Amino acid sequence: AENDFQNKTVCVTGAGRGIGKSLALRLAELGAKVIAVSKSDENLKQLVAQNNKIIPVCVDLCDWNATKEAIKPHLPIQLLVNNAAVAILDSFLDVKPDDFDSLFNINVKSIICVSQEIARDLIERKMPGSIVNVSSQAASAALKDHSIYCASKAAVDGLTRVMAMELGAHQIRVNSVQPTVVLTDMGRIGWSDEKKAAGMLSKIPLNKFAEVEDVVEPIIFLLSNKSQMINGVSLPIDGGFLAT
Ligand code: NDP
Secondary structure, three states: OOEEEEEEEEEEEOOOOOOHHHHHHHHOOOOOEEEEEOOOOOHHHHHHHHHHEEEEEEEEOOOHHHHHHHHHOOOOOOEEOOOOOOOOOOOOOHOOOHHHHHHHHHHHHHHHHHHHHHHHHHHOOOOEEEEEEEEEEEHHOOOOOOOHHEEEEEEEEHHHHHHHHHHHHHHHHEEEOOOOOOOOOHHHHHHHHHHHHHHHHHHOOOOOEEEEHHHHHHHHHHHHHOOOOOOOOOOEEEOOOHHH
16 A cells, blocks of 8 residues: 555544644545544534544543543544643642643543543454554653643553553554644643743754644654554654753
């Protein structure tokens, strides 16, 4: 085949904006059948307006049962990108219990929910698959005011390793990516302040933030057969931030 995506179904969560949106559009361009999962209907409508082959699925990924029901009609799904997440910033001493719960619900628990549904079905059908979880450099390094976000992304990488271990025997690979700052809506929450941005930039050897495409292309590589022996890794996409 010309590429690995023709005749494949791929699910992207958090496809309404930012990295997930660009990823959904790129995968559709490569010929994949794209299931775009996100919370706000308005953002999904705008996505489908850009490519009407994309199939929108509007669901709050924090609702475990509703999410399972929303995914089911689209099985089998061979490729999955767990990208949806939120950032809630607070100094450690001010962290609120409700913020912890809602952040872990979307950033970690929803990955379990969606991946279980898709992987269980692939195993029954004896079909191989590839899953990419979108983690962050925050999984491996401390970022000021990001305590629950950092904890949630460290959890994503831990989960990625166990999923890789347990699903590997079924030829379902699981990896994660750890991007540095990308100036999406989420990126702007933490880094639109010029002083903060300058502090982060000075710690990135390439001295720039990542563009959305810088994250999209490595995810596509990890989904594709070009990475067929890569399983259980967390790949920094950070211009060298974590290396220094
Ligand atoms: P955005 O905030 O731009 O987009 C997040 C998407 O996730 C939105 O489409 C949003 O839906 C969706 N989403 C959030 N909560 C839910 C929910 N409960 N149910 C369904 N969908 C939901 O984020 P980015 O594109 O910046 O981030 C994408 C991924 O990359 C995240 O995992 C993030 O942690 C990670 N990342 C981002 C970095 C950055 O600097 N931007 C750096 C490193 C990692 P809606 O449109 O309805 O709001």
